[in-house]
Amino acid sequence: MTTATPTTASTGHRRRRNLGTLRRAVLGTIGVVGFLAAWQLLSTLRIINPEQLPSATDTFAQLGALLRDLEFWRNIGRTMTAWAIGLAIATLVGTVLGTVVGMLPFVRRLTHTMVEFLRPIPSVAFIPLVILMLGLQMPAALVIIVYASFWQVFVQVLYGVADIDTVARDTARSFGLTRASQLRNLVLPTALPYLMTGVRLAAAVALILAVTAEMTIGNPGLGRQLTLASGIGNYTTVYAIVIVTGLLGLIINIGFRAIERRTLSWHQSVRGDVAS
Amino acid sequence: MPETLLKVESLNKVYESATGRVEAIGDIGFTMNRGELVCIVGPSGCGKTTLLKCIAGLLRPTAGEVTLDGKKVTSPPDNMALVFQEYGRSLYPWLTVRGNVELPLKHKKLSKSERTQLVDDALLAVGLDHADKSYPWQLSGGMQQRVAIARAVAYQPEVLIMDEPFAAVDAQTRADLEDLVRTLHSERGMSILFVTHDIDESVYLGERVVVLSKSPTWVQEDLAIDLAPERDQITTRALPRFTELRTHVYEQIQRAKRGEAVRSNA
Amino acid sequence: MTLYTSTVRTPVAKSRLWAKIGENTLYAVGLPIVLLLIWGVVASVAPAKFFPAPQKIAVAFSSTWLGEAFINDVLPSLARLSIAIIIAVIVGIAAGTLIGLTRWLRELLEPLLEFFRAIPPPVLIPVFVVFLGVTDSMKIVVIAFGAIWPVLLNTIEGVRSTDAVMSETARSFSLTRSQRLFDLLLPAASPRIMAGVRQTLSVALIMMVISELFYSSAGLGYQIKYFQQTYLIAEMWSGIVLLGLIGVLLAVIFGFVERRVLRWYHGIKEVERA
Numbered sequence: 001m002t003t004a005t006p007t008t009a010s011t012g013h014r015r016r017r018n019l020g021t022l023r024r025a026v027l028g029t030i031g032v033v034g035f036l037a038a039w040q041l042l043s044t045l046r047i048i049n050p051e052q053l054p055s056a057t058d059t060f061a062q063l064g065a066l067l068r069d070l071e072f073w074r075n076i077g078r079t080m081t082a083w084a085i086g087l088a089i090a091t092l093v094g095t096v097l098g099t100v101v102g103m104l105p106f107v108r109r110l111t112h113t114m115v116e117f118l119r120p121i122p123s124v125a126f127i128p129l130v131i132l133m134l135g136l137q138m139p140a141a142l143v144i145i146v147y148a149s150f151w152q153v154f155v156q157v158l159y160g161v162a163d164i165d166t167v168a169r170d171t172a173r174s175f176g177l178t179r180a181s182q183l184r185n186l187v188l189p190t191a192l193p194y195l196m197t198g199v200r201l202a203a204a205v206a207l208i209l210a211v212t213a214e215m216t217i218g219n220p221g222l223g224r225q226l227t228l229a230s231g232i233g234n235y236t237t238v239y240a241i242v243i244v245t246g247l248l249g250l251i252i253n254i255g256f257r258a259i260e261r262r263t264l265s266w267h268q269s270v271r272g273d274v275a276s
Numbered sequence: 277m278p279e280t281l282l283k284v285e286s287l288n289k290v291y292e293s294a295t296g297r298v299e300a301i302g303d304i305g306f307t308m309n310r311g312e313l314v315c316i317v318g319p320s321g322c323g324k325t326t327l328l329k330c331i332a333g334l335l336r337p338t339a340g341e342v343t344l345d346g347k348k349v350t351s352p353p354d355n356m357a358l359v360f361q362e363y364g365r366s367l368y369p370w371l372t373v374r375g376n377v378e379l380p381l382k383h384k385k386l387s388k389s390e391r392t393q394l395v396d397d398a399l400l401a402v403g404l405d406h407a408d409k410s411y412p413w414q415l416s417g418g419m420q421q422r423v424a425i426a427r428a429v430a431y432q433p434e435v436l437i438m439d440e441p442f443a444a445v446d447a448q449t450r451a452d453l454e455d456l457v458r459t460l461h462s463e464r465g466m467s468i469l470f471v472t473h474d475i476d477e478s479v480y481l482g483e484r485v486v487v488l489s490k491s492p493t494w495v496q497e498d499l500a501i502d503l504a505p506e507r508d509q510i511t512t513r514a515l516p517r518f519t520e521l522r523t524h525v526y527e528q529i530q531r532a533k534r535g536e537a538v539r540s541n542a
Numbered sequence: 543m544t545l546y547t548s549t550v551r552t553p554v555a556k557s558r559l560w561a562k563i564g565e566n567t568l569y570a571v572g573l574p575i576v577l578l579l580i581w582g583v584v585a586s587v588a589p590a591k592f593f594p595a596p597q598k599i600a601v602a603f604s605s606t607w608l609g610e611a612f613i614n615d616v617l618p619s620l621a622r623l624s625i626a627i628i629i630a631v632i633v634g635i636a637a638g639t640l641i642g643l644t645r646w647l648r649e650l651l652e653p654l655l656e657f658f659r660a661i662p663p664p665v666l667i668p669v670f671v672v673f674l675g676v677t678d679s680m681k682i683v684v685i686a687f688g689a690i691w692p693v694l695l696n697t698i699e700g701v702r703s704t705d706a707v708m709s710e711t712a713r714s715f716s717l718t719r720s721q722r723l724f725d726l727l728l729p730a731a732s733p734r735i736m737a738g739v740r741q742t743l744s745v746a747l748i749m750m751v752i753s754e755l756f757y758s759s760a761g762l763g764y765q766i767k768y769f770q771q772t773y774l775i776a777e778m779w780s781g782i783v784l785l786g787l788i789g790v791l792l793a794v795i796f797g798f799v800e801r802r803v804l805r806w807y808h809g810i811k812e813v814e815r816a
Binding site for chain 1: 569570571572573574577592646649650651652653654656657658660661662663664665666667668669671672673744747748751752755756763766767769770771773775778779781782785786789790792793
């Protein structure tokens with residue numbers, strides 16, 4: 001009763017933690033503002049020819065105009081549609097094949113060389129081929145998108161299925177669990193975090209290829225609008241679309257990272273690469 | 277007058293944590309003379325590691341000061357070497373045993389041959405001269421801790437500080453390592469400050485045992501161990517005097533845990 | 543004093559050894575050979591317009607690429623790719639280390655880095671063309687700019703998260719700044735960094751192809767597009783195969799380097815698994 005109670009500086013600690021977050025927010029904002037200011041200055045002070053580098057204000061004005069243009073939104077829709085379909089197919093096929101190959105060592109050995117040869121081939125190398133086969137519309141783009149994204153999912157699922165704790169698997173077998181039951185109760189939960197990582201990586205890759213396909217194949221979408229604008233020298237549009245694709249990529253990254261963290265919250269996993 | 281090598285005065289360390297203000301160390305003071313082997317024991321959570329980090333210059337105390345060889349300690353001094361408990365995380369896995377032992381020597385102004393000599397000597401002293409080209413993770417826990425000790429010894433410190441170094445090692449290996457510490461002390465005259473939670477170990481090793489109270493920590497007792505300097509795992513531990521001493525320390529720790537000991541404010 | 547012993551191995555009989563080698567080879571090339579044979583047979587029986595027989599592709603390969611095209615197109619492409627990769631890796635690691643170690647700098651740049659890395663790299667090609675024209679340096683810059691992000695961000699993360707006990711050890715032994723950087727921070731971060739380099743390599747290859755599909759008039763990507771436009775199907779396929787081989791080559795070189803640099807890391811993993 002006479003002993004001094006420790007000052008409940010939980011408020012003190014919380015204050016310090018909030019200070020840290022505040023500091024990061026402030027510094028981050030300063031960074032962005034500084035960048036925009038530098039951009040504006042480079043252009044308005046003619047350090048770089050404004051023909052080549054339109055000012056920040058001009059670019060954002062054009063962005064505003066685009067956002068009021070229905071056709072622009074349709075393009076965003078087209079790009080995102082191709083992205084979504086491609087990602088979905090890649091995820092499905094990647095999961096199925098990854099599980100099958102991962103669980104059957106015989107198949108894994110058999111397909112190992114093929115996988116190691118096909119995987120490094122850049123999906124964009126097939127662009128001329130798909131143009132010949134499927135023309136200049138979305139299906140061609142989809143092939144390119146799926147080919148690239150598929151590998152991200154496939155490889156991760158492969159790792160995940162291989163990562164099953166041998167003790168857990170032996171336990172399951174000794175209790176006479178059927179293959180199907182093992183699959184549901186052991187393989188899936190173990191591989192799920194890996195799958196989430198694979199989908200996150202695939203989502204980023206799918207966006208890149210969706211836009212790239214539109215730029216090279218020419219199917220309608222943001223990428224095509226970009227090349228058209230660049231072709232006629234409409235650089236404010238070019239930069240505006242660059243910003244939009246960046247924002248789309250950012251939203252996808254943040255969104256999928258959040259999903260991944262949710263599914264990982266109950267699972268401890270150690271994986272090597274982080275960024276991208 | 278025996279030379280005072282290390283002096284700890286009124287050391288106090290307070291942490292601000294999420295659950296409030298934690299006084300890890302209340303008021304600790306003791307001295308260590310040149311060539312002494314002093315053990316520090318205390319109940320769990322009494323801030324032994326915090327104390328060591330303050331002495332080693334890795335932490336800034338809230339109050340009080342540490343003096344090594346007459347100079348105040350504010351950052352890790354050049355004549356002090358540390359052996360951590362987590363040897364697995366303290367040795368660098370990308371370096372060989374030799375590489376690890378040699379690393380701290382590289383910033384001392386020594387010639388290559390002098391360095392090699394020190395490394396060879398230290399590895400020989402801990403019995404690992406044949407393993408110098410191995411990597412730490414290829415060795416057992418006890419051997420890894422020997423590497424850490426060799427690294428500290430090669431550094432030629434005046435004071436060797438050991439933070440519960442054998443806590444994560446099996447009992448048989450621990451006995452060997454304890455004898456290694458005593459050998460280093462007697463053959464090389466190293467001054468050693470040894471923190472442990474193992475009471476028997478503290479009595480077996482130490483010339484003095486400093487017993488800490490529970491938090492907020494102060495020095496509950498500074499006990500002189502009047503056993504013979506030549507010690508042996510079997511005979512020494514069988515001595516009646518050993519049993520008396522360890523029982524005494526054990527009782528002190530129990531009192532410390534119960535918070536019964538009262539500070540005599542000098 | 544026992545060293546960590548691995549399980550005792552008894553030497554294998556010679557015959558068993560050969561059988562093992564045979565089995566491994568069979569697994570390695572079995573499926574591809576079978577598939578190629580099937581493709582070859584199907585192609586000669588029922589030729590598909592866009593899938594010429596493997597033999598035709600092989601012939602086109604040697605006639606196209608093992609001649610002057612090698613010097614005019616392949617070598618320059620590879621040169622640009624290599625230079626860009628070197629730039630991306632060096633700048634990525636250097637900048638990543640600096641940013642990772644300087645807290646205020648990292649917090650300042652974090653939103654910008656997150657944004658820039660989210661931009662699909664090909665989108666920036668028109669931008670760079672405006673500034674640098676259709677030159678070799680433009681292509682190198684484009685490849686490097688697109689490829690730098692994985693290694694940059696991985697380096698930042700790797701350098702930040704050094705083990706606390708290792709850092710304290712360095713402090714307690716008063717290691718110099720240079721020692722801390724080269725003997726602690728970078729080796730400790732190397733697994734993370736190498737993971738980033740692997741991704742950087744694949745992005746670089748993609749960027750090389752795309753940068754040549756566009757405004758270019760020479761180079762591997764351009765040639766493939768040219769073949770497509772002139773309906774030289776087998777030649778086009780040979781180009782794809784060549785790109786695949788380059789990709790595989792990059793992966794093999796990387797694997798080699800990674801195994802050497804991370805020998806200690808793989809060693810630890812092996813010990814843990816045992």
